Amino acid sequence: MTKLQSHGREPFETVDRAPEAQAEGFATVRQAHESEMAEDYVELIAELIETRGEARPVEIAERLGVKPPTVTKNISRLKAAGLVRREPYRAIFLTDAGRELAEACRRRHRIVVEFLLSLGIDEETAERDAEGIEHHVSTTTLEAFEQALKQFRNHE
């Protein structure tokens, strides 16, 4: 029976983890940030193609809130990564790999947003927070969100 000195009802307890486990956690976050640019771009490109017929750098820049040269540079990185196909001065297309990644990202994005909405959060906040959160949600957590969402839909 360790943990004797009980101190008046502390609702949370800081779990202390092994240093390596903690380090791995931070490494996971850094990795997530490395994939983030690609994920947001292909997701957006897929949506632009669907809703506007094509994906143009100007529009990508406008939606992401960055300047056109940033888009040019990043698109060429995506091309090098085999996610998009494109010739200079023309619209941007997704490769099969790009389309696959985009679909996975869109699905994940929607689940995160819907989950936040189910908590009573307003649409604007849900979208904003989801835009960052989505990249840090593991498969396990995504499934938990889906599960909670299902419960919510049955219940209310």
Next chain:
Amino acid sequence: MTKLQSHGREPFETVDRAPEAQAEGFATVRQAHESEMAEDYVELIAELIETRGEARPVEIAERLGVKPPTVTKNISRLKAAGLVRREPYRAIFLTDAGRELAEACRRRHRIVVEFLLSLGIDEETAERDAEGIEHHVSTTTLEAFEQALKQFRNHE
């Protein structure tokens, strides 16, 4: 009565937002990433001081999974930002501002972890995902998490 062609039970609908709103969302994510290093460091420093008596670069490096020179560089940034006080080759202390930030971050971190745990997620996954998610949780969402947690604790 718009939206005529109903297609077999689509559980999610992609909300299309104004370009500026979307851009603001991405800008928010970028800002969150700018504060992330400082937040993770002060949080960890506070915990090391509490549990080990002092915060040493080696230990910070080990826990973050980075090399010592990275810590040196980042600590000097934190010092420039007024979050940390320290002399070369000595342990690291938090300023009042640093302590305040650390407390807010620790609280937020705990809430996110507890919330994920309440969804049935295992501890290791909860901690890992929370490490990234915490930086993208607005006040609104944090409150919603707390609320859900309260419900959960009452219920089960």
Next chain:
DNA sequence: GACAAAAGTTAGACATGGCTAACTTATCTA
């Protein structure tokens, strides 16, 4: 079809946050 406007690219700069190699300082131990 010429030319103006819009879209896109290139070049070059900058901040951030990682790294290694080599050096300095502090701590431990025989």
Next chain:
DNA sequence: TAGATAAGTTAGCCATGTCTAACTTTTGTC
């Protein structure tokens, strides 16, 4: 207390993702 070991720093490199300024290409209009 000397010498070895551990801890910490410095210098310099790199990738990422942002920007501005200037140039090129495409598009739209008269």
